[in-house]
Amino acid sequence: MDLFLKVVEITAPVFLLAAIGFVWVKLGFEYRVQFVTRLSMTLAVPALIFVALMETEIPTDALSRISLAAIAGYVIATIAAWAIVRLANLEIRTYLAPIVMGNTGNIGLPLAFFAYGDEGLGYAVVVFAVSAIYAFTFGVWIVSKASSPLAMFKEPMVAATLLGALFLWQGWQTPVFVTNTISLVGQMAIPLMLVTLGVAVARLTPNNLGRSFLIALTKTSLCVVIAWTIGVWFELPDVAFGILVLQLAAPAAVTSYLIAEKYGADAQAVAGLVVVSTLLSILTLPVLLSIVL
Numbered sequence: 681m682d683l684f685l686k687v688v689e690i691t692a693p694v695f696l697l698a699a700i701g702f703v704w705v706k707l708g709f710e711y712r713v714q715f716v717t718r719l720s721m722t723l724a725v726p727a728l729i730f731v732a733l734m735e736t737e738i739p740t741d742a743l744s745r746i747s748l749a750a751i752a753g754y755v756i757a758t759i760a761a762w763a764i765v766r767l768a769n770l771e772i773r774t775y776l777a778p779i780v781m782g783n784t785g786n787i788g789l790p791l792a793f794f795a796y797g798d799e800g801l802g803y804a805v806v807v808f809a810v811s812a813i814y815a816f817t818f819g820v821w822i823v824s825k826a827s828s829p830l831a832m833f834k835e836p837m838v839a840a841t842l843l844g845a846l847f848l849w850q851g852w853q854t855p856v857f858v859t860n861t862i863s864l865v866g867q868m869a870i871p872l873m874l875v876t877l878g879v880a881v882a883r884l885t886p887n888n889l890g891r892s893f894l895i896a897l898t899k900t901s902l903c904v905v906i907a908w909t910i911g912v913w914f915e916l917p918d919v920a921f922g923i924l925v926l927q928l929a930a931p932a933a934v935t936s937y938l939i940a941e942k943y944g945a946d947a948q949a950v951a952g953l954v955v956v957s958t959l960l961s962i963l964t965l966p967v968l969l970s971i972v973l
Contacts, residue, residue, distance in 0.1 A: 701878025733844030782930030
């Protein structure tokens with residue numbers, strides 16, 4: 681019973697904040713997703729990433745291991761997902777990226793923070809950074825077939841990750857007033873991302889829900905097995921192990937839908953996968969959390 685209550689205490693804020701965004705839209709209130717997303721991704725999330733990396737007290741060796749584990753996880757997941765998509769005769773540019781790319785930002789970061797505190801957030805930021813770099817390089821390339829990987833350096837999240845890693849490596853700290861300011865900006869990120877997730881789900885118009893459910897179930901199962909295997913292989917500490925499993929098992933990212941919409945893939949099919957996998961995560965993430973805690 682104690683474990684059940686702890687899992688509920690951890691997961692409830694994540695889904696309740698998303699529900700606020702969902703209900704807000706259904707009530708007909710205005711919510712400018714483009715503005716809020718830009719505010720989050722160019723200011724709040726980079727600030728959160730930078731401070732989390734700069735102030736983390738996680739041993740450098742553990743951070744290096746989870747970085748390599750995350751990279752290995754996404755590479756293996758990409759290969760496995762490619763094989764599944766080909767065998768199922770699905771369109772690669774539509775389904776490959778959503779199967780591999782989980783919602784490590786909107787759901788993964790808040791869940792990590794509520795479950796493991798600052799230590800968990802530090803690990804989760806590393807996995808999120810790997811995921812973001814993947815999304816804005818290979819993820820965009822597989823859909824557009826034209827975008828340059830160098831475009832990732834224009835993303836503030838990537839710059840914040842590299843700068844935060846440099847400060848962590850050198851043991852540098854910004855002046856206290858600067859750190860406090862950046863921290864306040866970063867504190868916007870988690871509630872903004874969760875409410876925006878709810879808004880985005882409310883506005884999506886999914887189709888082929890039956891197929892989306894099978895793909896979402898396959899995605900979750902595949903990513904959990906890969907993350908678990910890699911976590912054991914890299915001998916990750918308990919918190920890092922739990923974070924890797926939860927992050928890789930996160931539902932399909934809304935980013936996948938936006939990329940599909942922008943570059944002319946089947947955006948409605950991706951929308952179905954995002955909605956169904958997000959709803960499925962209401963059941964799967966608490967179960968996983970109860971196992972890895």
